Amino acid sequence: GxxxxxxxxxxxxxxxxxxxxxxDPISGHTALYWYRQSLGQGLEFLIYFQGNSAPDKxxxxxxxxxxxxxxxxxxxxxxxxxxxxxxxxxxxxxxSLAGQDTQYFGPGTRLTVL
Amino acid sequence: xxxxTQTQPGMFVQEKEAVTLDCTYDTSDPSYGLFWYxxxxxxxxxxxxYQGSYDxxxxxxxxxxxxxxxxxxxxxxxxxxxxxxxxxxxxxxMREGRGANNLFFGTGTRLTVIx
Numbered sequence: 081g082x083x084x085x086x087x088x089x090x091x092x093x094x095x096x097x098x099x100x101x102x103x104d105p106i107s108g109h110t111a112l113y114w115y116r117q118s119l120g121q122g123l124e125f126l127i128y129f130q131g132n133s134a135p136d137k138x139x140x141x142x143x144x145x146x147x148x149x150x151x152x153x154x155x156x157x158x159x160x161x162x163x164x165x166x167x168x169x170x171x172x173x174x175x176s177l178a179g180q181d182t183q184y185f186g187p188g189t190r191l192t193v194l
Numbered sequence: 195x196x197x198x199t200q201t202q203p204g205m206f207v208q209e210k211e212a213v214t215l216d217c218t219y220d221t222s223d224p225s226y227g228l229f230w231y232x233x234x235x236x237x238x239x240x241x242x243x244y245q246g247s248y249d250x251x252x253x254x255x256x257x258x259x260x261x262x263x264x265x266x267x268x269x270x271x272x273x274x275x276x277x278x279x280x281x282x283x284x285x286x287x288m289r290e291g292r293g294a295n296n297l298f299f300g301t302g303t304r305l306t307v308i309x
Contacts, residue, residue: 113295113296120301121301122285122300123297124299125295125298136295171239182241182244183229183241185238187238
């Protein structure tokens with residue numbers, strides 16, 4: 081398929097463990113976004129990548145959260161020392177032009193921290 | 195203040211009828227974009243329709259239209275001829291300013307289409 085893909089689709093982990101979530105954007109899209117959706121809530125912006133520019137990390141809730149994007153394509157969101165309040169659906173989106181184009185979302189990763 | 199407000203937690207509509215989902219926004223930037231996304235139970239956010247702040251006409255995409263009232267800062271989504279497959283969560287979102295990096299989302303409206 082040509083859409084945004086994310087893996088894993090579901091992740092259950094124990095409190096205190098580290099997790100890595102992966103996003104593969106639409107081919108050719110230069111902008112990539114991570115959002116978090118807690119139960120019954122709208123989406124909360126986490127971080128944004130555009131090409132080789134420094135990422136906009138203004139939405140990351142704590143220093144336990146980090147993300148990288150290798151080769152301008154695939155991105156990994158890492159949560160260290162997970163807490164129960166980190167349980168949410170993590171959604172990735174990509175767009176062809178930063179800030180000027182529609183964001184297309186992946187299916188998300190549902191993270192459950194026990 | 196909330197950037198995006200959706201005041202209808204849940205809505206019901208009879209199949210084949212039209213329904214309006216409300217959205218109001220708050221920004222002082224003259225340049226912004228408004229989006230509607232559909233989120234079925236599968237979880238994926240599906241883009242439906244976009245309205246730019248400088249667009250003179252209301253956006254339309256098939257059965258979806260956006261009732262854009264700039265002075266009232268509202269951007270209601272109208273779904274015509276509702277189908278059972280329209281049952282989902284619907285989110286209104288705003289990109290504020292040129293070159294903005296992220297979208298602000300409302301809390302969503304759960305639409306249920308009744309056969």
